[in-house]
Amino acid sequence: MPISRRRLFLVFGAVLVVLAAVNVADKYGPRHTGLVAGPLVALALVLLARHAGLSWHDLGLSRRTLLPGLKYAVGAVLAVAVIYGIGIALPLTRPAFHDVRYHLHLGAALLTAFIIVPIGTVLLEEVAFRGVLLGLVRKHRGAAWASITSSVLFGMWHILPSLRLGQANQAVGTVLGASPIWPVLGAVAFTALAGLLLCELRRRSGSLLAAAALHWATNGLGLLLAAALTATRLA
Incomplete structure (x- = not known):
């Protein structure tokens, strides 16, 4: 079903407003806001996209x-x-896994990796960026524009979460310094590039499942390894 340009812009704008609100709420609201908001907002975005004319x-x-x-x-x-x-076996790259955000005991690490990350992070981000936004732009501008737009927005989505990245991650702080500006710019650029990879995986497979799995593995496995490395150092 064709989507008019006006409807495209309205739905696109609505999605951006919703995502901006969720981003702020997740950063400054109660802890684990995304765990509740993520699935609800993802469902709402899918319903909105279907109403706008996007197919499954x-x-x-x-x-x-x-x-x-x-x-x-x-x-x-x-x-x-x-x-x-x-990466964790090589002394040169091992500091990248020294992240104070993941100084967790085994139970907390498993809960975060297998519950909080997939439900509170991956689900919404994949539905929003590789599902709804990608689908909307591709309808009118094609796959290349869709991937670029989705990935740039995905990079910008990580501005708030990366404000203290230089302090939390030893390797990032060493390379980019204590100033919050360079770590934020680095995080935006890195996640935008990662977004392009996720979009390509989504395009090749035709399924959000592939992009979601890579997204979870990047976050979830990294968290588990960082927690294991921390436990080893403290033992």
């Missing part, structure tokens, strides 16, 4: 692409596991 395939939620998405998902998780394993 446009959103990366078609049953036809579930199996290809699953294959890409498994490959993505394994690839991240190998890369992280090499």
Whole structure:
């Protein structure tokens, strides 16, 4: 079903307003706001996109692409596991895993990696950026513009969460210094590039499942390894 340009801009603007509100609430609201807001907002965005005329395939939620998405998902998780394993084994890259945000005991690390990250972070971000926004822009401007727009917005989404990144992560603080500006710019650039990779994975597989798996592996496995490394150092 064709989407008029006016409807596209209205829905696109509505999605951005909702995401901005969620971003602020998650940063400055009660702890784990995203754990409740994430699934609810993701559902609302899907309903809004469907009402605007996007198909399940446009959103990366078609049953036809579930199996290809699953294959890409498994490959993505394994690839991240190998890369992280090499990174933590090498003294040069090991400081990147020294992050005070992940000084967690085993139970808290498992809860964060397998509950909070997938439900409170990955679900909303993948539905919003690789599902709804990507689908809306692709309808009128094609895949390239859709990937670029989605990824730039994904980078900007990480401005608030990265305000104390230089203090939280040893490697980032060492390389970029204590000033909050450079770590924020670095985080925005890095996540925008990561967004392009996630968009490409979404395009190749046709499924949000593949991008969500890579997204979770990057965050969840990194968190588990950082927590394990911290526990080892403190033992």
